[in-house]
Amino acid sequence: MYAQQVETGLSTVRTTADMADDERAFQARIDAGVRIEAKDWMPDAYRKTLIRQISQHAHSEIVGQLPEGNWVTRAPTLKRKSILLAKIQDEAGHGLYLYSAAETLGVTRDELLAALHSGKAKYSSIFNYPTLSWADMGAIGWLVDGSAIINQIPLCRCSYGPYARAMVRVCKEESFHARQGYDIMLSLARGTPEQKAMAQDALNRWWWPSLMMFGPSDAESVNSAQSAQWRIKLFSNDELRQRMVDQTVPQAEFLGLTIPDPDLRFNAKTGHYEFGAIDWTEFQNVLKGNGPCNRERLRTRVDAWEEGAWFREALVAHADKHAAVKEVA
Amino acid sequence: MDPKVNYLLRLGDNALILSQQLCRLCGKGPALEEDMALSNVALDLLGQTRLWYEYAAELEGAGRDEDRLAYHRDAHDFKNCLLLEQPNGNYADTMMRQFYFDTWHYFLIAGLTHSSDARIAAIAEKSLKEVTYHLRRSGDLVVRMGDGTAISHAKTQAAADALWMYSGEVFTYDAVDHAMVDAGIAPRADELCTQWLAHVAEIFAEATLAMPPKDAWMQSGGKQGRHTEHLGIILAEMQFLQRAYPNAQW
């Protein structure tokens, strides 16, 4: 979700017959709900998949600062500005926690950043959309963070200890994010006709991309099945997406806003909302780099990194000089 | 305008404009840890802004609130010092501006904790831990950039030199400042200036930076509403929504 379509590098799900003793013991621990920790033995594919998944998640948090950073200088009240700034700061913090978790797997943060900057590593598709009005701040908090929570709560129970613990910390902070978004939407929906139109427009633009965040149906996906066996993916994309829709439709109704899906209807038999077809070509295009903001987002991160190189190097030089002095003394 | 209200607006405007400048750096710092730190400082300053504005609005008693003050004054009614309007530039520029301000701010806030005005003393007490940390941080970075590589040293010295002429404004007292000193509300300029010079000299020495000359010409006018061309743009961006949708609640 924040980590979409993570490759495991495997073409079939591992069976007991495929496994040597240490992998069998490893799988048994996972099946028993025992956490895997940094120094434990793990199959290479598990390690690599986790590195991809966690780092993709981390990259998403870091890039995710940008769509909101776009409006923090224009927040319409000092209170809203403070709250948005705190949220953006949380996102930086989440990125940091996640990079820390990824680094326990034997990769450095600089390596992960290099993969992001080169375009090799992905981040969540949702952050390639532009924030065009203040109402987008509401829509993002409500829909995007709301979706993130749905994905992240199960991950608090995932098999890899450092990742699960990072998720616990993240989840504590995330509920504030969703609420502040919904609170913005409430203010707008109850405001002037222009504000209400602003809110509706934001919902129109963010609804479908938010549903796409969960990724295409993965019923046939080997990657998803393997990740489920490893307990680093606990629910299918469709299950999570359905949860999001079921939860969000009543919230939209309360706002008096219309979800931009003429096929949306409640199915009394199943107790779930049915919704219209998602345009997966749009999603694939965004992943390929053809979203509205892919180039700008990446450019901004690359520029910050490159322009900051002299600063980072200076601090290393200073540390070296003074470590040397200490050694001599 | 009542001198105390004026003075409070100066304090609030400084914090607001600097916070606004730092907000533009969201997600664009040279390291993730720096992004965290910058937004921390920006948040702290914004919090202080709101405390100063709240008090100013109460004393003024004209029905304005913090948002009215922030979003509905034009540039000539803003009273922040010119230093804070200077562009973010490169990271040396950003942190030197921060350091010059933090040093003054720390000694000022420490002084204000002894203010004869209880509310001002209380706000200062609350802010002191924050500004102490801000100063430690910006000082640490100036030292590291100054005594880092040749490149960082050059950038940091250039920033120190370029911003120097904006550093004196806070020590140039006008009638409003003098009224505050006379009432025991605010510390004296000479005290603050001595402390400021001593601390900057100490950090610059550690940073292997040359102190610009003390008797250099200093720009001023910010406190009196005569700003640089930067402020209009800063306000246009900041105030846009409130100005475009005048009767809306957010």
Add this chain to the structure above:
Amino acid sequence: MSTQLSKEWPLWEVFIRSQHGLAHKHVGSLHAPDAEMAVNNARDVYTRRNEGVSIWVVRAADIVASSPSDKGALFEPANSKVYRHPTFFPMPEEVKNL
């Protein structure tokens, strides 16, 4: 001798003892060029302006760990302390799941 071979900021592990806590807990890691910056950064990342905490930072490279087959956890699970005190928005009662 600690000259960095690359120019990357080294990794530090962070341990925090909260105001009323009894012992430092491991909360995660961060990158910093030296110890003082590591403490500063830890304050910004892991305490979010929460005053009165004690912070330890240790270079990750200096940590000596027992082998996983030893009984007993090395790291406690992340505590559930809320580092930030968000403004809780009263949500209308009718609205669920927020």
